[in-house]
Amino acid sequence: MRTSPALIVLLLVAGCTAQPPRDPAMGRAPLVEPAYAPLPLGHVRPEGWLRTELENMASGMTGHLDEWYPTVGPRNGWVGGDGDAWERGPYWLDGLVPLAHILGDSALVAKARPYIEWTLASQQESGYFGPTPEGPGTENLPQEQRLNRADWWPRMVMLKVLQQHHEATGDERVIEFMRKYFRYQASMLPSQPLDRWTGWGKARGGENQASVQWLYDLTGDRELLDLGQALFDRTDDWTGDFAAGKTADDYWRTHVVNVAMAVKQPAVQYRQTGDLEYLDAVDRGLAGLMEKHGLPIGMFTGDEELHGTDPTHGTELCAVVEFMYSLEYLVGLTGRVDFADRLERVAYNALPTMTLPDYTGRQYFQQVNQVRIADEHQQIFVTGYEDATCFGLLTGYPCCTANLHQGWPKYVRTMWLRAPGGGLAAPVYGPSTVTTTVGTGAVPITLREETDYPFEGSVRFTISTSAPVAFPLHLRVPGWATSVGLTLNGTAAGVPSEAGTFAVIDRTWSDGDVVELVMDLPIAVSRWHERSVAVERGPLLFALDVEGERREDASRAVGLEPGSIGTMHVEFHPAQAWNYGLLLDTDDPSSSLEILRREPAADATPGFAGAAYPWTRETAPIRILAAGRRIDAWKEYNAAAGPLPPSPVRLPPGEPETLTLIPYGASTLRIAAFPLIYQPKS
Numbered sequence: 001m002r003t004s005p006a007l008i009v010l011l012l013v014a015g016c017t018a019q020p021p022r023d024p025a026m027g028r029a030p031l032v033e034p035a036y037a038p039l040p041l042g043h044v045r046p047e048g049w050l051r052t053e054l055e056n057m058a059s060g061m062t063g064h065l066d067e068w069y070p071t072v073g074p075r076n077g078w079v080g081g082d083g084d085a086w087e088r089g090p091y092w093l094d095g096l097v098p099l100a101h102i103l104g105d106s107a108l109v110a111k112a113r114p115y116i117e118w119t120l121a122s123q124q125e126s127g128y129f130g131p132t133p134e135g136p137g138t139e140n141l142p143q144e145q146r147l148n149r150a151d152w153w154p155r156m157v158m159l160k161v162l163q164q165h166h167e168a169t170g171d172e173r174v175i176e177f178m179r180k181y182f183r184y185q186a187s188m189l190p191s192q193p194l195d196r197w198t199g200w201g202k203a204r205g206g207e208n209q210a211s212v213q214w215l216y217d218l219t220g221d222r223e224l225l226d227l228g229q230a231l232f233d234r235t236d237d238w239t240g241d242f243a244a245g246k247t248a249d250d251y252w253r254t255h256v257v258n259v260a261m262a263v264k265q266p267a268v269q270y271r272q273t274g275d276l277e278y279l280d281a282v283d284r285g286l287a288g289l290m291e292k293h294g295l296p297i298g299m300f301t302g303d304e305e306l307h308g309t310d311p312t313h314g315t316e317l318c319a320v321v322e323f324m325y326s327l328e329y330l331v332g333l334t335g336r337v338d339f340a341d342r343l344e345r346v347a348y349n350a351l352p353t354m355t356l357p358d359y360t361g362r363q364y365f366q367q368v369n370q371v372r373i374a375d376e377h378q379q380i381f382v383t384g385y386e387d388a389t390c391f392g393l394l395t396g397y398p399c400c401t402a403n404l405h406q407g408w409p410k411y412v413r414t415m416w417l418r419a420p421g422g423g424l425a426a427p428v429y430g431p432s433t434v435t436t437t438v439g440t441g442a443v444p445i446t447l448r449e450e451t452d453y454p455f456e457g458s459v460r461f462t463i464s465t466s467a468p469v470a471f472p473l474h475l476r477v478p479g480w481a482t483s484v485g486l487t488l489n490g491t492a493a494g495v496p497s498e499a500g501t502f503a504v505i506d507r508t509w510s511d512g513d514v515v516e517l518v519m520d521l522p523i524a525v526s527r528w529h530e531r532s533v534a535v536e537r538g539p540l541l542f543a544l545d546v547e548g549e550r551r552e553d554a555s556r557a558v559g560l561e562p563g564s565i566g567t568m569h570v571e572f573h574p575a576q577a578w579n580y581g582l583l584l585d586t587d588d589p590s591s592s593l594e595i596l597r598r599e600p601a602a603d604a605t606p607g608f609a610g611a612a613y614p615w616t617r618e619t620a621p622i623r624i625l626a627a628g629r630r631i632d633a634w635k636e637y638n639a640a641a642g643p644l645p646p647s648p649v650r651l652p653p654g655e656p657e658t659l660t661l662i663p664y665g666a667s668t669l670r671i672a673a674f675p676l677i678y679q680p681k682s
């Protein structure tokens with residue numbers, strides 16, 4: 001019989017053990033101590049292409065959404081207006097606030113401020129805050145959700161916004177405000193359950209519980225532990241679903257965004273109780289989702305309901321950013337490398353392909369095999385928006401327009417986390433600097449991470465400190481790495497660096513110390529729907545680069561002024577054949593593939609080389625040449641690739657052609673789940 005983790009927690013609380021006192025930065029007992037904890041917002045800065053990405057967000061949709069999309073502008077209910085009073089304002093702020101502080105952009109900070117001030121001032125004597133049921137408007141409009149003002153759900157998003165505001169500014173009003181709201185919530189839950197207004201709150205109660213835990217870590221108010229349990233008890237039973245391998249039932253538990261958020265919900269309860277049953281449920285849930293709905297981009301279909309493994313089925317942008325946020329939570333709580341591997345795979349494949357580089361448009365659904373982006377889809381998706389894959393401000397459905405902004409900023413924040421003992425951990429890699437304090441004496445340091453990752457496998461860390469300081473540095477060694485070199489000032493670091501673990505260098509560091517991590521990026525082939533093959537290299541998936549013709553239509557009216565940016569609608573139509581199978585030696589794929597590198601672009605930052613912006617077919621820093629043949633019977637159907645021929649496909653007649661594969665994140669029209677062509681052994 002194993003000892004109950006809950007019992008261990010009780011013993012710890014009772015003082016029956018000589019554990020060292022917990023670092024306050026790592027959370028408060030009896031909640032489970034996370035392996036790694038976030039650093040204050042703004043300590044991690046992106047560099048190189050990652051800075052370009054965030055700056056494009058600031059100069060594009062994230063920095064201008066209130067101007068381009070009046071639904072979140074001055075008429076929004078979360079700044080006192082008579083318009084949308086539900087989730088879209090808080091969604092936008094959940095990405096705008098971290099973006100503003102990570103970039104140190106005072107104009108963006110000022111843009112978010114009126115919403116935060118209005119929200120703080122809106123709190124009533126009871127503790128309730130936000131738009132009130134008595135507010136104006138008796139109906140929802142296509143761009144304005146004005147009903148259900150008292151719904152628990154939009155408040156769950158606003159709590160995350162206020163937490164980030166507090167973490168960036170130290171605004172102490174947030175603490176009393178949340179205390180008062182949670183007392184209100186505890187008193188109201190028995191009569192106003194989480195689905196009193198809509199089903200979203202009951203499906204997404206894990207977010208609310210995590211916010212309660214955040215406040216408990218800061219205050220130690222014991223009543224918050226009771227509220228956390230009450231929220232868990234009233235949230236949909238994701239643990240039961242996941243443990244049973246059930247991934248589709250009623251609408252709320254099949255909706256892909258709910259599922260992406262729910263992946264962390266049992267883990268929030270693990271933090272509450274210490275019971276490993278809940279972490280097991282996360283693992284079983286992920287395994288079941290990938291088996292029944294998994295895609296090579298590291299996540300599952302959902303258009304909007306979970307929709308099997310067919311690579312022409314859709315994945316919603318909200319699900320991408322919410323799944324990333326769930327994985328970020330899981331990485332911090334557990335310190336497990338497999339969650340970080342999954343996170344990079346989603347961030348470096350599924351996310352960049354869904355936005356235009358200048359952030360003037362985004363997709364609602366992406367397809368892994370995406371051969372035409374047009375307003376013509378018929379019966380491909382469960383929820384049938386025919387323009388769901390078109391780029392635009394409001395194509396498909398507008399939730400993603402408001403919710404996409406959290407994706408990159410929260411990822412950047414996760415690149416450096418606090419490790420126990422005043423240490424630092426790098427769970428995911430990319431060009432960045434972190435300026436923070438380390439060691440038992442809280443010594444200020446800057447750590448510079450120079451790398452072409454995820455396109456190449458070397459990462460160089462340089463430490464700047466005014467005085468020698470002892471702290472542990474935790475570096476993730478991905479599960480896919482087959483060969484790893486780790487050096488300290490040019491000689492072997494001499495610490496274990498097995499794939500799937502964190503290598504820990506615990507020493508006294510001096511100014512100018514350099515650590516280099518060199519990982520091979522092995523080419524691998526994975527198998528998917530109809531035994532199709534996907535080509536991978538480290539965290540990146542590669543896709544056939546299908547040339548397309550871009551067509552813009554600025555006249556689409558979606559309830560906005562004609563000609564405004566919200567009416568933009570971008571289609572891509574194939575200008576070349578896409579129906580190729582691959583000729584591959586699946587036992588030794590690198591023998592049949594050739595890697596080509598581009599010279600770094602002139603506008604690339606020295607030391608953070610590569611392109612200034614790598615996620616386009618023109619600027620992708622790396623490509624792979626492969627041999628393939630056209631499969632004539634594989635044709636377009638309803639503006640999508642028709643049924644995927646089961647692999648292996650008999651060798652079609654004709655000569656092989658050389659195909660160019662580019663990083664999936666840089667592709668627009670593409671095939672990424674390929675039929676494998678059968679080659680008889682000669």
Ligand SMILES: [Zn+2]
Nearest residue numbers: 316318399400
């Ligand atoms: Zn969405």
